[in-house]
Amino acid sequence: MLRTTTRTLIRTASVRVTPSLTRAIARNARVGVRFASQLAHAKVPPNLTNEPVKNFGINDQKDWDLLRASITKFTDNGALEIPIVINGEKIYDRPTKPQVNPSKHSQVLANVAQASEEDIKAAIEASKTAKAKWASAPWADRAAVFLKAADLISTKYRYDMLAATMLGQGKNVFQAEIDCIAELIDFFKFNVKYAEEMYQQQPIESSPGVWNRAEYRPLEGFVYAVTPFNFTAIAGNLVGAPALMGNTVVWKPSATAALSNYVLLQILEEAGLPKGVINFIPGSPQEVTKHVLDDRAFSALHFTGSTDVFKQLYSKISSNVAEDKYRDFPRIVGETGGKNFHLVHPSASVDHSVLSTLRGSFEYQGQKCSATSRLFVPESLWPEFQTKLGAAMDNITIGNTAEPSNLQTFMGPVIHEQSFDKLAKAIDQAKTDPELKIVKGGEYDKEAGFFVQPTVVETTNSNHPFLTTEFFGPLLTAYVYPDAEFENIMETIDTATKYALTGSIFARDRDALRLAEEKLRYSAGNFYVNDKCTGAVVGQQWFGGARMSGTNDKAGSGNILSRFVSVRNIKENFYELTDFKYPSNYKN
Ligand SMILES: NC(=O)c1ccc[n+]([C@@H]2O[C@H](COP(=O)([O-])OP(=O)(O)OC[C@H]3O[C@@H](n4cnc5c(N)ncnc54)[C@H](O)[C@@H]3O)[C@@H](O)[C@H]2O)c1
Numbered sequence: 001m002l003r004t005t006t007r008t009l010i011r012t013a014s015v016r017v018t019p020s021l022t023r024a025i026a027r028n029a030r031v032g033v034r035f036a037s038q039l040a041h042a043k044v045p046p047n048l049t050n051e052p053v054k055n056f057g058i059n060d061q062k063d064w065d066l067l068r069a070s071i072t073k074f075t076d077n078g079a080l081e082i083p084i085v086i087n088g089e090k091i092y093d094r095p096t097k098p099q100v101n102p103s104k105h106s107q108v109l110a111n112v113a114q115a116s117e118e119d120i121k122a123a124i125e126a127s128k129t130a131k132a133k134w135a136s137a138p139w140a141d142r143a144a145v146f147l148k149a150a151d152l153i154s155t156k157y158r159y160d161m162l163a164a165t166m167l168g169q170g171k172n173v174f175q176a177e178i179d180c181i182a183e184l185i186d187f188f189k190f191n192v193k194y195a196e197e198m199y200q201q202q203p204i205e206s207s208p209g210v211w212n213r214a215e216y217r218p219l220e221g222f223v224y225a226v227t228p229f230n231f232t233a234i235a236g237n238l239v240g241a242p243a244l245m246g247n248t249v250v251w252k253p254s255a256t257a258a259l260s261n262y263v264l265l266q267i268l269e270e271a272g273l274p275k276g277v278i279n280f281i282p283g284s285p286q287e288v289t290k291h292v293l294d295d296r297a298f299s300a301l302h303f304t305g306s307t308d309v310f311k312q313l314y315s316k317i318s319s320n321v322a323e324d325k326y327r328d329f330p331r332i333v334g335e336t337g338g339k340n341f342h343l344v345h346p347s348a349s350v351d352h353s354v355l356s357t358l359r360g361s362f363e364y365q366g367q368k369c370s371a372t373s374r375l376f377v378p379e380s381l382w383p384e385f386q387t388k389l390g391a392a393m394d395n396i397t398i399g400n401t402a403e404p405s406n407l408q409t410f411m412g413p414v415i416h417e418q419s420f421d422k423l424a425k426a427i428d429q430a431k432t433d434p435e436l437k438i439v440k441g442g443e444y445d446k447e448a449g450f451f452v453q454p455t456v457v458e459t460t461n462s463n464h465p466f467l468t469t470e471f472f473g474p475l476l477t478a479y480v481y482p483d484a485e486f487e488n489i490m491e492t493i494d495t496a497t498k499y500a501l502t503g504s505i506f507a508r509d510r511d512a513l514r515l516a517e518e519k520l521r522y523s524a525g526n527f528y529v530n531d532k533c534t535g536a537v538v539g540q541q542w543f544g545g546a547r548m549s550g551t552n553d554k555a556g557s558g559n560i561l562s563r564f565v566s567v568r569n570i571k572e573n574f575y576e577l578t579d580f581k582y583p584s585n586y587k588n
């Protein structure tokens with residue numbers, strides 16, 4: 001009996017060793033039960049800091065050579081066959097969909113197997129089956145998988161990860177480095193650190209003769225991770241954070257990030273991820289989602305992507321709750337779209353705010369949820385601002401960022417034809433709409449790849465749809481406000497859009513900074529002072545927005561982990577009763 005109970009014990013909290021616990025350990029040792037995690041309180045390695053970003057400067061020849069070798073490995077061996085992975089089994093014999101290089105759409109990088117209804121159901125069952133063992137694995141074993149994966153990404157697979165992300169998602173080397181290397185490693189390592197801190201949070205009082213404990217149980221069912229194309233790191237965190245906490249995961253990757261995501265899955269496997277803990281199910285998003293959300297054991301959605309898709313999933317889950325489909329109220333964690341602002345005050349440094357705006361708007365072709373897409377500049381600065389921005393943009397190079405002979409290119413393609421067409425249509429509208437004027441850029445070309453020139457549009461209407469719609473591309477809309485209207489323009493920034501993800505104030509005047517911090521309190525979950533509104537670093541800037549930008553559970557902080565545990569409080573009493581009455585029940 002004891003053997004069975006302790007075998008399935010969920011080791012989900014670090015508790016202080018007391019005499020009674022020592023006795024229990026000794027008892028179990030006598031009956032030969034494995035009880036390793038309770039024999040010591042493992043501390044995570046002390047050197048868990050942000051991964052240093054490699055520069056790929058002109059003197060870093062070795063890095064460039066290794067990167068080129070990895071790129072050609074992917075491109076010179078034909079398309080990679082990417083399987084569905086269920087319970088560790090790789091399933092190839094399914095209809096496939098191609099993943100192409102968005103810089104060169106004639107180049108098929110991978111043929112991605114598409115999950116059938118049976119596959120999806122099998123993945124759900126595999127997640128349920130793998131759950132008991134993974135949930136009861138010692139904390140150190142779960143943590144070690146992610147720490148080892150982080151090390152493998154930093155060393156053995158660094159250049160393969162970079163190449164897969166650059167080729168498949170159209171990133172230049174720097175953008176790939178800060179994503180699939182630095183941010184991904186940071187997520188894996190910092191989550192381990194945060195989990196350790198969480199497990200140490202225990203009830204702070206225990207009455208005499210009582211021991212109160214908190215146990216951080218994984219959720220009872222399985223987690224569904226639906227991941228976006230634009231950050232390999234985000235995909236890693238969406239599956240990694242719940243898995244670290246002892247959950248099992250059904251992973252629906254983005255069709256346009258399947259290559260890097262599959263490389264990552266293989267790294268996790270090499271790092272020791274047990275079979276069935278993360279089941280990789282590429283396929284029709286609607287079909288996969290339908291079966292997952294219909295399952296009674298569905299216990300959490302971990303989503304990053306567009307607001308519209310998240311709303312659909314949210315409402316489906318809600319109506320399923322109303323129909324009693326689930327055992328639990330599923331946790332819903334979603335980070336979604338943005339319409340992020342740069343507000344420039346008359347006291348700001350023009351040079352700094354211009355260069356920050358260029359980076360915020362056009363790095364990775366404006367395809368960061370955090371990208372600057374609306375700009376507010378005072379009349380007094382606009383002529384100089386516009387001239388300097390235009391001049392800097394003249395130096396932006398555009399092309400195939402994964403072309404081995406020209407890896408220094410600054411801007412690549414947008415992700416796919418649908419995105420290209422949406423942006424081309426918007427640019428065409430800007431050419432005819434009387435409230436809009438293209439002040440820079442305005443060209444596009446999809447003959448070889450999906451290339452859109454970085455474009456700045458000025459509008460005379462502070463509520464124009466260009467200032468409220470998320471285009472998710474290199475399209476920045478500027479509004480020039482009268483200097484005296486600084487305070488009022490913040491009202492517009494705050495109320496014009498449904499989003500509240502990121503935003504920046506540029507000023508040297510301290511009163512202006514204070515005012516902006518107050519008036520824009522709810523306009524952005526990540527608010528920057530004299531810095532661009534992109535580039536949050538794990539552990540430094542906790543990331544996420546509110547309103548229609550998401551549930552703001554803050555990726556890169558310990559907070560996110562709390563969404564994937566269901567705490568059990570345990571009260572253990574050491575005294576035995578001798579009477580049922582209280583003193584107050586006795587007469588004097
Ligand atoms: N706030 C954040 O932290 C954050 C980070 C990255 C991206 N984003 C947002 O993501 C969007 C861009 O990424 P994307 O193009 O991959 O987003 P998307 O919404 O098109 O896709 C995201 C995921 O949802 C899946 N999906 C699409 N339609 C679906 C449906 N009907 N049912 C179920 N799943 C479906 C996709 O296959 C993909 O895996 C932008 O809106 C961006 O702002 C937000």
Ligand SMILES: N[C@@H](CCC=O)C(=O)O
Nearest residue numbers: 231368369370534535536
């Ligand atoms: N950490 C990134 C997240 C971008 C999301 O797409 C940033 O803050 O720019």
